Amino acid sequence: MILVIGGAGQGKLAAALRNTGYTEADVTTTPGADRPVLNGMADAVRAALAAGEAQEQTVAKLLRHAVVICDEVGCGVVPMEQFEREWRENVGRICCVIAEKSDVVVRIFCGIPMVLKGEAQWK
Numbered sequence: 001m002i003l004v005i006g007g008a009g010q011g012k013l014a015a016a017l018r019n020t021g022y023t024e025a026d027v028t029t030t031p032g033a034d035r036p037v038l039n040g041m042a043d044a045v046r047a048a049l050a051a052g053e054a055q056e057q058t059v060a061k062l063l064r065h066a067v068v069i070c071d072e073v074g075c076g077v078v079p080m081e082q083f084e085r086e087w088r089e090n091v092g093r094i095c096c097v098i099a100e101k102s103d104v105v106v107r108i109f110c111g112i113p114m115v116l117k118g119e120a121q122w123k
Contacts, residue, residue: 002067002118003098006108012069013039015108020067032061041070041098045091049083055090059097068098 004016016037017023028035031044038044041062048058062068074092079085099105104118 001063001065001098001102002104002106003095003102004067004069004106004108005072005095007075008071010108011111012071012108013037015106015111015113016067016069019106019113022067028065031058032064036066037069038062038065038067039069041068041094042073042091045094046087049087049090055094058090059094062094062098063101068102070095070098 002016002020004012006012013027016039017027020037022037026035027037027039029038029040029043031038031041031048044062045058048061070091073088079088099117102117105116107114107116
């Protein structure tokens, strides 16, 4: 499994497709869907939290994908709304679980990949 993280608009999806050989046809935004690349983990966590889904269920759905792409949401001003704070914390905690279980973890910044884990496996 590969986890790709980075800020919005940093080229995460393009880098993931370029380095894995997957195509746009392999990408989904629905956790657990029958496609290998999940683009939008943070949004998926928001939807799961709003639906009252247990964190373990969300993680199980995410682990079905070969590549999980997630926007970094933990930087910046802490939101005043309780739900927004819970969402950011959940994204961070789930990223930790996914990163632990991943063979490769890459952070994309300005389109440049920085391999955090599993360097030999990232082309």
